[in-house]
Structures are given as C-alpha cells and as structure tokens.
Amino acid sequence: MAVIYILWLREVKRYLRSRPQVIASLGQPLLYLLVLGFGLGPVFQKSGQGSYLQFVAPGVIGMAILFMSIFSGIGLLWDRQFGFLKETLVAPVPRLHIMAGRTLGGTTIAVIQGTLILTVCLLAGFRPQNLATIPLALLFMALIAVVFAALGTAIGSTLKDMQAFQLVMNFLVMPIFFLSGALYPLANLPIALALATRVDPLSYGVDGLRGAFIGLSHFGMPTDFAILCLAASVFLVLGAWSFSKIEI
Amino acid sequence: MIHVRDLVKTFGDIKAVDGISFEVRPGEIFAFLGPNGAGKTTTIQMLTTLQRPTSGTMSVDGLDPARNQLETRRRFGIVFQDPSLDSELTAYENMELHGVLYHVPRHVRTERIRVLLTLFELWERRDSRVKTFSGGMKRRLEIARGLLHTPKILFLDEPTLGLDPQSRNQLWTHVKHLNETERMTVFLTTHYMDEAERVAHRIAIIDHGRIVAQGSPEELKQQTGTDSLEHAFLALTGSSIRDERADASEQMRQIVKMWRR
Numbered sequence: 001m002a003v004i005y006i007l008w009l010r011e012v013k014r015y016l017r018s019r020p021q022v023i024a025s026l027g028q029p030l031l032y033l034l035v036l037g038f039g040l041g042p043v044f045q046k047s048g049q050g051s052y053l054q055f056v057a058p059g060v061i062g063m064a065i066l067f068m069s070i071f072s073g074i075g076l077l078w079d080r081q082f083g084f085l086k087e088t089l090v091a092p093v094p095r096l097h098i099m100a101g102r103t104l105g106g107t108t109i110a111v112i113q114g115t116l117i118l119t120v121c122l123l124a125g126f127r128p129q130n131l132a133t134i135p136l137a138l139l140f141m142a143l144i145a146v147v148f149a150a151l152g153t154a155i156g157s158t159l160k161d162m163q164a165f166q167l168v169m170n171f172l173v174m175p176i177f178f179l180s181g182a183l184y185p186l187a188n189l190p191i192a193l194a195l196a197t198r199v200d201p202l203s204y205g206v207d208g209l210r211g212a213f214i215g216l217s218h219f220g221m222p223t224d225f226a227i228l229c230l231a232a233s234v235f236l237v238l239g240a241w242s243f244s245k246i247e248i
Numbered sequence: 249m250i251h252v253r254d255l256v257k258t259f260g261d262i263k264a265v266d267g268i269s270f271e272v273r274p275g276e277i278f279a280f281l282g283p284n285g286a287g288k289t290t291t292i293q294m295l296t297t298l299q300r301p302t303s304g305t306m307s308v309d310g311l312d313p314a315r316n317q318l319e320t321r322r323r324f325g326i327v328f329q330d331p332s333l334d335s336e337l338t339a340y341e342n343m344e345l346h347g348v349l350y351h352v353p354r355h356v357r358t359e360r361i362r363v364l365l366t367l368f369e370l371w372e373r374r375d376s377r378v379k380t381f382s383g384g385m386k387r388r389l390e391i392a393r394g395l396l397h398t399p400k401i402l403f404l405d406e407p408t409l410g411l412d413p414q415s416r417n418q419l420w421t422h423v424k425h426l427n428e429t430e431r432m433t434v435f436l437t438t439h440y441m442d443e444a445e446r447v448a449h450r451i452a453i454i455d456h457g458r459i460v461a462q463g464s465p466e467e468l469k470q471q472t473g474t475d476s477l478e479h480a481f482l483a484l485t486g487s488s489i490r491d492e493r494a495d496a497s498e499q500m501r502q503i504v505k506m507w508r509r
Binding site: 002003006007010013014017018079083084085086088089090091092093094112221247248 | 297334
C-alpha cells in the first residue's frame with residue numbers, strides 16, 4: 001500500500017509542480033471550447049439542436065481528461081529516458097503495485113485537469129442541467145481517466161523511444177478524440193463513421209458526461225458505464241501485462 | 249554469494265556477454281573491470297533482473313534472477329551507471345521514495361536519510377529539486393540513496409564517475425566500512441584502477457564479453473609481470489581505445505531494441 005501511495009504521490013507532485021505545463025495543457029481545450037463553442041453556435045442553433053456550448057463542453061472536458069491521462073501513462077517513456085524507471089523496476093516490489101501507483105496517479109491528475117476545465121466551462125457560460133448529477137459526471141470523468149491512463153501505461157511500456165511519441169499522438173490520441181463525438185452528435189452519421197465512433201471508448205465517456213451534465217445521452221448512461229468499465233478492465237490487464245514485461 | 253556459469257547475452261548479432269563464468273564469495277568486495285563496451289553493465293543488468301540472459305546460468309544469494317525476480321530484488325541494492333533520479337522531486341523526496349520502495353521502516357528511514365545526506369554533504373540542499381543540482385551532487389545523491397537500505401549485496405556500476413576526490417574517498421571509506429561491519433558483499437565496476445586496487449579483494453577483467461583474467465590485485469600483477477593494476481589491466485586488454493566500437497554497438501542495441509517488439 002505504501003508503495004502504491006508514494007508512487008501516486010510522485011505523479012501528483014510532479015503535476016502540481018509543473019505549473020507552466022498545466023497552463024499550457026489548458027490551451028487546446030480552451031480553444032475548442034471558446035472558438036468552436038461560440039463559432040459553431042449559430043449554425044448548431046439553426047439546425048434546431050440548441051446551444052453548441054452546452055453540447056461541446058462535456059466533450060472538451062472528456063478531451064482534457066483523455067490527453068492528461070494518456071500522457072501520464074506515456075510519461076513512462078520520459079522516466080525511461082531519464083533513468084528513473086530503472087530505480088522502480090529493480091525495487092523489491094511487485095510490478096503490479098508500481099503500475100497501480102502510476103496509473104492511479106495519472107487518473108488523479110487527469111480528473112484534476114478535467115475539473116479545472118469544468119470550472120472554465122462554467123465561467124464561459126456552460127450550465128449543467130441538474131446539480132444533483134454532478135457526482136455522476138465526476139464518476140464518468142474518473143472512468144475516462146482510468147481507461148486512458150491504463151492505455152497510456154500499456155503504450156508507454158511498449159515504446160522504446162521518444163520519437164514514437166509523435167506517432168502515438170497522430171495515429172491514436174487524435175483519432176480517439178475526433179471519433180468520440182466530443183465535437184458532434186453521434187446520431188445520423190454515415191455508417192463507417194458510426195461504426196468507428198462505436199469502437200472508440202471515449203465516445204461512451206463523452207456520452208456519459210453529456211448524460212450526466214445536460215441529460216442528453218446517445219447510448220444511455222448504463223451502457224456508457226458498462227462499456228467504460230469493460231474498457232478499463234481490458235486496458236488495465238493489458239497495461240499491467242506489458243508493464244511486467246519491461247526490460248531495460 | 250554470486251555464481252555465474254557460461255552466461256551469454258546477445259543483442260541481434262552482437263554478443264555483449266560471451267560465455268562468462270565467475271564467482272563472488274560472501275562478504276567479498278569484487279571488482280569487475282573492463283574497457284568501455286566490454287559487457288560490464290549488461291552483466292550487472294542480468295544479475296539485477298533488468299535483462300534476461302540469452303543462455304547460461306546465474307544465481308544471486310541462491311536465487312536465479314531470471315526466474316525469481318522479486319525475491320532476488322529483495323537481496324541487492326544498486327547504484328546505476330547512468331542517472332536514475334527523479335529530477336522534479338527534491339533530494340529528500342528521492343531518498344524517501346527509495347526508502348518506501350525498499351520497505352525501510354519509517355523511523356529507520358528518517359534517521360538514515362539524515363545520516364547519509366549529511367555524510368555526502370547534501371543535507372543543506374535536501375529540499376531543493378534535483379534538477380537544480382550539479383552533476384557531482386546528483387551522483388552523490390544516487391550513492392547515498394543506494395546505501396539507504398543495507399542489502400546483502402550491493403552493486404556499484406561505475407559509482408565514482410564524475411565525482412571529486414573527496415566524495416570518492418567518502419564513498420569507498422563508507423563501502424569498506426559496511427563491508428567490514430555488515431559483511432555486505434560488494435560487486436563493483438570502475439575505470440579507476442587505483443580504486444579497484446584499494447578496495448577490491450578480488451578482480452575479474454572482462455574484454456569483448458569474455459573474462460580474460462581473475463584473481464586478487466596481487467595475483468593479476470604477478471600474472472602479467474607488472475607493478476600496478478593499471479599496467480596489468482593494459483597488458484591484459486591491450487591499449488587500443490574502445491569507444492568507437494562501443495558506440496556502434498550501443499547504436500545497434502538501440503536499433504535492435506526498437507524493432508524487437
């Protein structure tokens with residue numbers, strides 16, 4: 001337990017100490033929120049879908065959590081590069097505990113980041129429908145964070161150098177974001193896109209958040225919850241397995 | 249304490265370690281010497297569960313590091329050749345984290361951290377982040393950290409690289425002391441022959457992945473008919489410089505690693 005705790009604490013400390021990075025990581029979600037939120041607002045309104053800001057805010061929160069959690073997992077690469085990984089790998093503790101500590105840390109900072117974005121959304125004029133469902137939204141935020149922190153760990157354990165990072169960014173993280181329905185409604189999509197959105201775990205995360213925040217859910221929140229739990233279990237097993245296989 | 253028989257590690261076509269056998273007795277200070285790229289670090293990585301051998305057998309305190317990884321890890325401590333600190337954390341936090349990872353009880357931990365940081369003259373800077381430290385300070389911190397838990401076997405992979413003579417002296421005095429009082433077995437590599445001569449009971453010299461000589465410093469000098477370990481070392485390994493080859497093989501290793509998965 002102490003081991004998991006201290007590694008969790010390490011992740012959180014690193015996050016809290018890197019203020020410039022925290023601020024920088026707010027930039028992209030803010031652009032989406034403000035520029036798209038207000039820019040596409042009139043079109044969205046005209047098509048009879050209501051306020052786009054209301055619609056996109058949960059998507060942007062989901063996006064912030066996705067980025068933060070997957071990067072924290074890929075942080076393994078940095079630790080490998082700067083050598084700290086070795087220090088934990090030779091320690092007489094089960095790798096599972098190390099992985100658990102790191103992943104929990106990644107989850108925590110991603111949720112903090114999501115909360116930060118939520119605050120900004122509220123300032124920008126986002127109004128959740130019902131305050132009573134906020135805890136439910138937090139639950140979905142945590143689930144998204146677990147899913148992608150675990151996926152990040154799996155990727156970080158497999159990759160060997162920093163150059164591959166760009167590859168992951170362009171061929172995994174961005175598609176996950178764009179296919180999730182964070183920016184557009186999932187109804188009436190062309191069949192190929194509809195299928196792609198259905199295999200993207202983030203779709204269910206964003207959908208769950210939308211359900212909790214504005215009472216608008218495409219799949220239904222129980223489905224969202226179940227699929228996120230399933231994805232989390234799969235990625236956690238995958239992450240733990242690939243982490244246990246790391247050689248220096 | 250450590251038994252190694254016909255140990256081989258290949259990376260693609262490169263034989264980093266090519267069938268070495270040696271033995272380290274309990275309570276002994278054993279120096280593993282060799283030019284750059286000779287296979288020292290790879291051997292240590294195999295003994296410390298970080299790499300799996302291609303073939304051959306090894307045992308550390310009766311355990312096979314390749315199979316009994318977790319149990320083996322309980323038996324040793326290690327100071328790595330290259331940096332392994334978290335530079336965003338403070339010196340104290342790095343020590344603390346290590347203490348927790350190695351299950352050092354809290355009251356012992358607090359006390360030892362104080363003693364070791366004072367010994368290596370880092371106590372004043374304990375709350376500074378490691379990224380603000382100079383190379384020598386980082387190195388001292390790594391050593392202090394490696395000594396935080398008193399393992400049965402201590403691996404020191406070129407621990408004095410980049411250290412000033414004062415810290416070096418401090419380190420070896422402390423290591424010798426631990427060896428004498430706690431009967432700690434020490435397995436070290438270094439490029440400084442005078443250090444090996446000063447502290448090591450026995451020495452193995454490795455070159456091109458093979459062990460070319462073994463024995464006490466005296467025996468090695470006699471064997472080669474030289475008057476210092478440095479000369480004995482040069483007589484055994486030749487005087488050509490290995491960096492070139494080592495770099496190329498290191499690059500190969502990287503490429504092999506990249507494509508292996």
